[in-house]
Amino acid sequence: MFPVLLSEWIKVRTVRSTFITLLLTLVVTVGLGAVVCAVLASTWDTQPAAERANFDATGSSFSGIALGQLALIVFAVLIVTSEYSTGMIRATLGAVPQRLTLMLAKVLTVVGLVGVVSLLTAFISFFLGQALLGSHRTSISDPGVTRAVFGMAIYMTLLALLSVGVAFMVRRPIPALAILMPFFFLISPILNAVPKVKNVAHFFPDVAGRQLYSVHGNTDVPYGPTAGFFIVLAWSLGCVVIGYLLFARRDA
């Protein structure tokens, strides 16, 4: 297992797309979060009272993930689909024909790398956002805040894992992105706006994730951060398992 992990690690560190997409994830998430916090701070007095009452300083500093996850999804999808688009999968499986071992090594590499980037992203977003929020800021020592910051890192990592699973199912980059992007950018927000359907959309990974990385959470959503974590985890593991079952069966 260790040699395979090392080999997967060499693979990710020897192409540029890894650095570009992960750096973009961090920069976009932190940057957009900072902008949102700055705008919120400067327009605080004009915000409706309801908004002010529900205000979650921690969650607000993580607003950038809405766009940052785009780059993260691209990173995770490319790690898998580039093997297929370049034909490298045959060299990979020639070297490591045990497909379960190979997939585990890929998953662990993604978890490790994205885990580190996510922790950085979460903490930088939080502290920068709080600094910009001025008097409306919260403190890392307030109840639930540490959990939310780590929750953010966990959500990002699980999101990457989910994307790896889908990429293994679909194998080609464009279809994989065409499934994942609308799911996080269109379908979930749209369904969330439709009354009855909303109850289903509440169990989508992005909504569950938001419960995980906010301190107060959305009161419409019928569960808290812990359930949110398990819902995202279930999505990710589900996708990885289905991805593996297809990968194990198919011709390379």
Next chain:
Amino acid sequence: MIEVNELTKRYGDKLAVDHLSFTIPQGVVTGFLGPNGAGKSTTMRMMLDLDRPTSGSVRIDGKQYGQLHEPLKYIGALLEAKAVHPGRTAYNHLLWLAASNRIPTRRVDEVLALVGLTAVAKKRSGGFSLGMGQRLGIAAALLGDPKILMFDEPVNGLDPEGIIWVRNLMKSLAAEGRTVFVSSHLMSEMALTADHLIVIGLGRLLADMPMNEFIDRNSRSFVRLRTPQPERLLDMLSANGITALQDGAGAWEVEDGDMARIGDLAAEHGVALHELSPQRASLEEAFMRMTAEAVEYQTGAPALQPAQQQEPEPAAAWGAGWKKES
């Protein structure tokens, strides 16, 4: 030892490999020959557990490829399609391969030198020429110093110098006692390198024998005759119990003919001869006849009339025609 047993692969309703069985002899170069679409690459992918057989099996010293521990130390393979990320350097490509099978890093430099890529080792492989890409693939196959090597059309895209290099490499690998299994669609190429020959057509086994035996069995010899007096020639020959067949190019052929005797007869009967020459049909022709028959057997279409000529056929001229009939 590699044993292929009743191996079958079906893609939809296309039977790419059809109950193929053979054993690859150890320590020699075995040519795996078949026209385009015969199923060579598919067979090789199944040997490496990349494609799942519809039925049948491949055993490498009794094991399936997927059961081999650190397989690169055991079998090195160069497959048909490029298997390299264009954004990664040649060195790094070999580095991750080496790491996956606990092959020492210095081996990466060794194989790069062996295939002559040291100078471009730190260049991204996306900019490599076809020949350089092929060399990198061969370097990857040699990385684990394996005792079995498998090459799918290794000379594809190589210039004459590269072709000779690959030929010599295969021979020297076999001379070191390694088993080399190499596919080709060119009989002439195999005649130069292979000690043993496995021929397939439409996924089925057509021949499996030592190269010498294939040559003895298949290189038909005949005497070619040209004359301005064909009637007199034919009368004379048939009167002496010799059959001549027209070759389509204005000449006559006598299978296994005795040249001296025919010459003497012609002199006796006053038949003018413009040509009296010994001929040996090319192996290429024998191979073509063999694969064309496979088509006839399966589809009932008439066999391709082999062109009776001495020079080997140009590389890609044939095969395409009959493939459409299947």
